[in-house]
Amino acid sequence: MSPLRFPGSRRRGRFPFPQQRQPQQRQPQRRQAQPGQRRPAFGRGAGGGLKARLMIALAIAAFAFISYYMKPGDVNETTGETERVAMTEETEEIQLGLQAAPKMVGQHGGPTRSVADQDRVDRVGWQLLEALNRDLDEKNRQNLGSKLRNPYYKAFRFTLLADKQTVNAFALPGGQVFVTHALYDQLETEGQLAGVLGHEIGHVIMRHGNKRMAKQGMYQGLAGAMGVLSDGGQGGQMGQMIASALSMKYGRDHELESDDWGVKLCGLAGYDPNAMKGVMKILEKSSGGKGPPEFMSTHPKPANRVEFIERAIEKYYPNGVPDGLRP
Numbered sequence: 001m002s003p004l005r006f007p008g009s010r011r012r013g014r015f016p017f018p019q020q021r022q023p024q025q026r027q028p029q030r031r032q033a034q035p036g037q038r039r040p041a042f043g044r045g046a047g048g049g050l051k052a053r054l055m056i057a058l059a060i061a062a063f064a065f066i067s068y069y070m071k072p073g074d075v076n077e078t079t080g081e082t083e084r085v086a087m088t089e090e091t092e093e094i095q096l097g098l099q100a101a102p103k104m105v106g107q108h109g110g111p112t113r114s115v116a117d118q119d120r121v122d123r124v125g126w127q128l129l130e131a132l133n134r135d136l137d138e139k140n141r142q143n144l145g146s147k148l149r150n151p152y153y154k155a156f157r158f159t160l161l162a163d164k165q166t167v168n169a170f171a172l173p174g175g176q177v178f179v180t181h182a183l184y185d186q187l188e189t190e191g192q193l194a195g196v197l198g199h200e201i202g203h204v205i206m207r208h209g210n211k212r213m214a215k216q217g218m219y220q221g222l223a224g225a226m227g228v229l230s231d232g233g234q235g236g237q238m239g240q241m242i243a244s245a246l247s248m249k250y251g252r253d254h255e256l257e258s259d260d261w262g263v264k265l266c267g268l269a270g271y272d273p274n275a276m277k278g279v280m281k282i283l284e285k286s287s288g289g290k291g292p293p294e295f296m297s298t299h300p301k302p303a304n305r306v307e308f309i310e311r312a313i314e315k316y317y318p319n320g321v322p323d324g325l326r327p
């Protein structure tokens with residue numbers, strides 16, 4: 001959900017949705033947490049206990065895999081692709097986003113007081129959504145029987161936040177999109193604003209928060225299985241580390257996918273998609289060029305994202321970006 005890269009941001013940890021609870025996985029974790037019940041992991045005395053733990057661990061791991069991979073999946077109405085999500089109903093996502101929004105707004109000093117700036121954010125955001133609708137209509141015309149649409153269209157809200165300290169933009173599932181004043185003030189062109197909003201729209205359409213919820217259940221299950229196997233020893237920690245590294249990798253994939261959407265929506269709405277590169281420069285500058293190494297960070301480095309954006313532009317414009325697009 002969180003945005004355009006911020007290594008310093010704690011946003012990810014505050015992901016406002018209830019985590020999936022799966023009692024079958026929780027139980028063993030609770031057991032190992034109790035002091036006095038610890039037994040040597042693989043050493044003496046582990047004998048029969050190890051066998052039992054192995055069976056339980058396998059059962060938990062199998063359950064985690066099956067409950068994730070055997071789900072039928074849900075068709076994304078905008079792309080037509082089948083995805084694994086926690087919530088298949090758009091109304092549920094929209095509801096969650098609406099519930100979490102006031103807290104997000106509160107954490108960033110409330111909405112801006114500048115009506116003119118808020119209007120500009122709205123105008124650009126809705127231009128992108130209208131452009132997407134036209135593109136989907138066109139695709140439906142070309143492919144008989146295809147009924148692509150943006151199911152969140154009416155639920156989208158673009159909010160400029162008063163926060164002048166935190167350079168950030170983010171989206172909640174269902175269509176709540178936010179940009180802080182600190183980021184907004186640094187944007188040099190309307191195309192850059194379109195790039196930021198397009199990226200966030202991408203998170204919503206691709207249901208990134210929803211997918212992450214689905215995967216988190218599986219990761220927790222696997223980490224739990226390793227915890228049982230080592231009876232709370234290092235295996236459990238290792239499981240957690242692997243789980244969190246995997247979910248960070250997942251977060252980076254989502255960022256790149258949203259960058260692709262930023263490029264695409266900019267172009268569809270008549271903005272020069274190269275503006276996305278300008279956004280990356282701004283982000284890099286505001287993070288002071290530092291930030292954690294890419295592998296352990298949720299967000300890819302802006303420099304690497306620029307390369308990715310260049311490839312995306314070549315993909316959408318194999319003959320080069322046409323003249324006359326707004327900067």
Ligand SMILES: [Zn+2]
Nearest residue numbers: 002003004255
């Ligand atoms: Zn993002």
